[in-house]
Structures are given as structure tokens and as C-alpha cells.
Amino acid sequence: MTHKYTYLAALLPLFMLSGCGSSSDNTSEGETTFSLSVSDAPVDDLSEVMVCFSQVELKGGSEDLLFEVGDGDNMIMPNEACVDDNEVVIANTLGIDLLAYPGSASFTLLEDIIIPAGEYSQLRLAISDGSYGVLEDSSKVEIQVPSNELKLDGFTAVISGVSDLTVEFDLRKGMTDPVGQDHYILKPRGVRLVDNSTSATISGSADALQLCSLTAPEEGDFGGSIYLYQGFNLDINDLSDNGGSGTYLPYASTLVSYDGENYGYEIGFVAADDYTIAFSCATEDDPDEDDGITFLQKQEMTLESSDIVVNFEATDL
Template identity: 40%
Template sequence: MQKFNVTPLLVMLGALGLTACGSSEQEEAPQSTKFSLGVSDAPVTEAAAVVVCFSGIQLVGNDQPPQSFTLGQDSSAADTNDLCRDAAGNVIPNTRGIDLLQLQGAASEALISNAEVAPGNYGQLRLDIAQGSYLQRLDGSRHPVQVPSNQLRLNGPTLSAGGTFSYTLEFDLRKALVDPVGIPGYFVKPTGLRLVDNSEIGHLEGLVAESFLINNQCNVNPADERAAVAAVYIYEGLDLPIAELADNGGTNTHQPYASTAVFFNNDATEYQYAIGYVDAGNYTVAISCDTTDDPENPDEVNFIVTKNITIEARQEPHQLDF
């Protein structure tokens, strides 16, 4: 009778059994995802600075308690600074003041970096805004900036297990910043904010020829480079009729996706504009010499010409000149 040595076989089977159990436990273990959040801005006219005081961020929903991040306390949250102060001049703790006008185009500043959170569908993203936010006009005067209930609320992201996600909150201040009649200071409304997935966006920038501005009676070579000379608007869809384009407070058929101002760069002797963090897609871009645009009311914004552009998801900006 043939004899078998069973000891090696049992050892091998035992090892296989342990490996199988280990794989099962790894598959059943809950996975996390990494989440980052930054802020960026499209500028307003006649402002030298718009400082917003952030204090915390919350991801709300996903059938669990809110996941909160306090600036200056959580390792994945941004550090604090001394820009946010109360009426007595004291620094407000756990705040980071960010001058949004320094974050134009593709520029951004991080609020959260690689935070480990539970995967799932978050119904809301909430940003806690502290007192101390302000707008500084070109004449140097400062005016308070407030947010209703001291919190900005937007639709939240869906984060899949094991993924790494980077989002940017784009402040389109030409839509979001309002100056209510009879109330001192300014208010920021969430209707002018866009939360975008950085893997699905592109950036738009361009130059405007001085001859184009002169031929259309725009201002040129302003004494203060912070004063806008024109405005650029972007609309979803190609070949949109110019007569159907609305301003930020207008009622025409096509509402702006975003808008920005054209500024004179004296060092480069160029007139420049930039709109960052635009969802990939097809757009009509329009330019106007009218720089005043109240987001609460329709204004007489006369568009001169339009151009088409397709925005692709990429880091390099798309160039569109006038």
C-alpha cells in the first residue's frame, strides 16, 4: 500500500485557511476616504480686500453625526491667523481670515487637507463664519461682511470608499456679495457659491486688447489698478444669442454661470481676466464695458461680443482673448 506524508498537506491547508480568513476580515473592515477642501474667488469691482473669517467646517448627513473640523485644532484643518478681530481689536480664537481677492483664477487656499472621513453621501457642507469679516473699499474704508446665521450651507459631496477627493468652494462675489439698502455693511449669500470636484473642472483666463476697449468706449489705463475696466460673463451652452444673456440680477433667458472683472496689469501692460474652477462643458463667453452689476436687481449691462469655448478637465488654463 502506498503511504502518504499528511503533515505537509495539513500545514499547507491550515495556512490557506488562515489566509482566507484574513482576506475576509480585510474585505469586511470599514473603509475611509480622504477629503480636502479649498476656497477660491472671482473678484468684485471697487474692492481692495474681502476678508472672510472661517472657523469650522461640517460634513452633514450620511446617516451619522456631523463630521466637524475646527480651524487651529484638528490636524487636517488649516491653522489660524490674526486677521479676524472683534470690535475691541482682539483676535477671535479658532479663526482664519482669508482675503478672497488674493485667490483669483486657479489660485486657492486650503481649509481641510486629507481628512479621513467615512464614505457616503453627505447632504450638506456647512462652513462656520465668525465675526470679523470685512470688505475694504478702494478708498481704504472698511465695512463689515456678514453671513446669515453665521453659516454657509451648500449641497454636500458624495465620497466613495477608499477614494481621495479634493473639492474647491468658489466664491463668485459678483453674485454672492450684496449691499442691502438701509443696513450697514455687506452680506454673503450662498447662491453665489459653487462647490466643485477638482477632478472635473478647468480654468479660463484671457487678455483684452486695449484697442478693443477703446473702440467700445471702455475705460483704459486706470489710475488705480484695482479698478475694473470691463466685465466677462460665462454661460452654459454654445452660440447663445447675445440678446438673451442676463446679468447677475437680470431676468433674461440665460443666467450667468459665473462672471469676473477685467483689470489692468501695469507691470505686464495687459488687461487680464480669469475665471477658475469651471465645470467641464461647453460655454458662451461675453464681454461688457459695464462693470456695475447688482446681484439683487437687473442692471443695464450691454454685451459687446460673445465667443464659444469648451472647458476640459485639466490643470492648464484655457486661453480666450478679446
């Protein structure tokens, strides 16, 4: 049985940091506080990725819980960003441009909702029609989601606790451009559910001018890519790109971009674990193909709940 909750929740300001803390003072015995945010890692060839959310569903626990976009019973506020082929607004949808929330920035879908404690086997995001991307020439291209639903891992909601989660969209891994088709596909393989209490941000700089022999950069230019892998003692020659055939597939990846002074990167909402992080001069990565990317450097680190800075210097070659 799916239970529809009828509390109202307000959206936080557009740019915020997830995991900034929530209160569980209002919970009763057998309940916990639940919050959910959305974040993104950038994709190579789209300037906007508008995804149209219609429902959030929690499977398991003492009962299935359903949070709908819409009037009266909604947990998230609809907007007019999603339209059909006739430019008519699709009712009960919330359109979010994922590219507006890179790295550690996020958009709050649900905040401080009281839910029953227990084991939730899945979190599902229902995606309506109307999702689209914007290409470099400003034209729009349809984005489709298989079965209009993203099925993610579950989580444990402890009694009188706080479940503060973020859905991280790694678009370089999950957004594909099928050959011969006029739309993009957003696949669940590029989406992960992260517990903010045990996650952190990895950021840093890369000496792309020297490492990649670049000249005269302009603000917004890409100067390589960063790839993150779970585990230590990984041979750099066995590291794979997204869609590659190497031994080790990336946990996450992001582009290195020039801010007018330096080339930098940021990967937000990374779960606590041991990682290998690697730098490549490549800036394009087809998640459906083995692009044969060459990695110049790699480093190892243990990520706990504190942010880490990892830089890639030309002197390290």
C-alpha cells in the same frame, strides 16, 4: 450625530493651485481622502474681503463630520485676523482675505483628511463674527452672512478615492450692499463647490482699448467684464448680468483688468460642461439689480479637465 475629527492639518503656503494631486495610499477599506480649498472671483468696490471661518461640516455619509478651528481638535489653524467691536481677537477663527486668491489661486483649509466613503448631502461653512471688507478709502465695513453659515452642495466620496474640492466665492454675484444699511451681506448664491478633478480654468485677453474705446490705461484699471453661462445656442440679447432679468443668468463672472501691457481675465475652478462666454464693457454690476448690461461678443466652448484660453478681439465685431 456629528463626529468631531481630531487629526491635525497644516496649512499650505498662501498661494497654491488647487487640484495638484493627493495621495490615497493611507486609506483603509471604506475610507477616502478629502481636501478642501478656498478661491475667489473679484468684487468691484472692495480692496479686501476678510471672511472669518470657524467650522467646516460634512452632512451625510455614514456620519456627520465636523472640523473646528481651535486648539487640539482643529483641522485648520486659527489666526488673529478677526476681531470684535472692541478689537479683541475672536477665538477659534481663521480669517482669509478672499481677494488674495483670485482665479486659479487658492488657500487650503483641509488637506488629505481621511474620511468615511459615502454620499455627503451638504458641505457647510460656519462663518463667525468679525468678517469685514476694506473700501477704497481704507475704511472697514462689516460683512454679514445669513445665519452665519454657507450651505453648499454635497459630493460623493468614493472608496479609496480622492475628494479634492474647492469652494469658489463669486463675490460679484454674492456680495451685496443693502441700501440704507451700514454693512455688506455675503449670500450663498455666489458660492459654489467644485470638484478639482473635473474642473479647469478659463483665461484670456480682451481688446478693451478698441472694443470699449479706452485710452491711456494704467496698471490695475478695469476694462470690462467677462460673464460665463452654461449651455450653447444662447441669444446674446437674452444674457443677463448678476441680478438681471434676462433669460440666462451667469454661472460666473469676473472683471477684465490691465496688467501694464494687456487687458486680461481668469475664471478658475469651473466645472466641466458646455459654456457660452461673453464680453461687456461694463465694469459695475449690482447683484440685486438689473443693470441692463450690453454684451458685445460671445463665444461657445466645451470645458473638460484642461485649461482653455478664450480671447476677445476687436476684429471679431
